[in-house]
Amino acid sequence: MTRSILQSARRIIVKVGSSLVTNEGSGLDRQVLGGWAGQISRLKKMGKEVVLVSSGAVAEGMQRLGWKTRPAALYELQAAAAVGQMDLAQAYADCFSEYKLLTAQILLTHDDLSSRKRYLNARSTILTLLNLDIVPIINENDTVVSDEIRFGDNDNLAALVANLIEAEVLVILTDQEGLFTGDPRKHADATLISEISVSDPHIETMAGGTSSGIGRGGMQSKVMAARRAARSGAHTVIASGRVENVLVRLANGEAIGTSLLADMPVKVARKLWLADHLQVRGSVVLDDGASRALLSGGKSLLPIGVVEVRGNFERGEAISCLNTSGREIARGLANYSARESHKIMRRPSSQIEAVLGYVGEYELVHRDNLVIL
Ligand SMILES: Nc1ncnc2c1ncn2[C@@H]1O[C@H](COP(=O)(O)OP(=O)(O)O)[C@@H](O)[C@H]1O
Numbered sequence: 001m002t003r004s005i006l007q008s009a010r011r012i013i014v015k016v017g018s019s020l021v022t023n024e025g026s027g028l029d030r031q032v033l034g035g036w037a038g039q040i041s042r043l044k045k046m047g048k049e050v051v052l053v054s055s056g057a058v059a060e061g062m063q064r065l066g067w068k069t070r071p072a073a074l075y076e077l078q079a080a081a082a083v084g085q086m087d088l089a090q091a092y093a094d095c096f097s098e099y100k101l102l103t104a105q106i107l108l109t110h111d112d113l114s115s116r117k118r119y120l121n122a123r124s125t126i127l128t129l130l131n132l133d134i135v136p137i138i139n140e141n142d143t144v145v146s147d148e149i150r151f152g153d154n155d156n157l158a159a160l161v162a163n164l165i166e167a168e169v170l171v172i173l174t175d176q177e178g179l180f181t182g183d184p185r186k187h188a189d190a191t192l193i194s195e196i197s198v199s200d201p202h203i204e205t206m207a208g209g210t211s212s213g214i215g216r217g218g219m220q221s222k223v224m225a226a227r228r229a230a231r232s233g234a235h236t237v238i239a240s241g242r243v244e245n246v247l248v249r250l251a252n253g254e255a256i257g258t259s260l261l262a263d264m265p266v267k268v269a270r271k272l273w274l275a276d277h278l279q280v281r282g283s284v285v286l287d288d289g290a291s292r293a294l295l296s297g298g299k300s301l302l303p304i305g306v307v308e309v310r311g312n313f314e315r316g317e318a319i320s321c322l323n324t325s326g327r328e329i330a331r332g333l334a335n336y337s338a339r340e341s342h343k344i345m346r347r348p349s350s351q352i353e354a355v356l357g358y359v360g361e362y363e364l365v366h367r368d369n370l371v372i373l
Pocket residue numbers: 016017018019020173174175176178179180181182183184185206207208209210211212213214215216217218219220
């Protein structure tokens with residue numbers, strides 16, 4: 001299994017930590033960034049969709065500001081990140097342009113992904129960028145977060161992005177070869193684990209915090225991230241970013257680093273997540289054609305198949321889909337509010353723009369966000 005995790009995956013999140021984009025924690029190493037761009041462009045040529053989660057804003061900002069040691073105060077870290085993020089985004093744009101690839105900057109906070117509406121917006125922005133063949137480059141929006149709402153580290157952020165867009169694999173690159181039986185900086189006899197289930201209880205005793213002085217979360221946060229990614233069915237690979245061509249070699253099926261295996265496939269996990277988390281805010285009544293399309297065709301719900309809208313829901317909230325006899329046949333996340341849905345129901349999706357003045361999505365509920373009951 002390990003050999004092919006990345007080989008067969010189509011959608012991948014790659015996370016690179018501060019230690020892999022900076023010169024020993026101070027300033028960006030543009031040659032290294034160029035290396036990531038080159039490898040990601042090769043992955044894309046292999047037909048993979050890649051989202052990059054990159055740290056480095058604080059480290060670059062500190063160098064620009066001439067600060068020698070990492071400040072303890074949150075507001076100073078935020079200031080450094082604000083300075084450094086400009087260069088981080090620009091440096092990636094320059095590096096990827098060598099490979100004729102466009103990049104896009106996305107800054108996210110925890111709040112953005114816990115609000116349904118923002119969650120859907122972030123999801124459709126990233127998916128649109130991927131469709132346009134653009135490489136989304138994500139970092140935490142350090143300016144607006146305070147301690148309680150920080151992702152805590154970019155490992156966690158990368159896992160949430162894996163959940164958000166149902167990536168099949170999360171690759172966390174760091175300064176160690178993978179997960180060892182103990183922190184190799186402290187235990188010289190620690191050995192590398194090549195494959196383990198995310199739910200294996202032994203992981204707990206192996207993974208420690210960081211002692212590098214540059215990174216933040218250590219192996220603990222990478223393991224937590226792997227567990228989180230597994231909730232949407234994504235496997236995680238933790239490997240050394242210092243291994244030459246590590247991404248390309250992983251994509252070619254080489255066993256490098258540690259594979260943390262999820263217990264269930266992406267599609268099953270997504271449906272379970274939806275079924276567990278949905279609090280229904282309203283409902284729509286479907287005509288027979290739409291009911292059939294959902295039940296046997298595995299299709300999305302289009303506005304044209306809706307004959308009635310009930311309740312008062314917002315974009316991103318859960319709604320029930322009822323058949324003509326009033327039986328609930330599915331639940332899903334609405335792309336339009338109740339008011340909007342009312343205006344576009346019974347109409348072909350090509351008319352959404354004319355009716356609402358804009359078009360978000362062509363579906364009222366996308367099949368990825370729909371659970372058949
Ligand atoms: N069991 C373990 N296996 C490997 N590394 C570990 C383990 N426990 C703790 N670590 C520490 O985690 C560090 C990597 O995390 P971190 O410094 O946060 O890196 P990054 O900047 O890449 O996120 C390693 O340098 C290592 O010292």
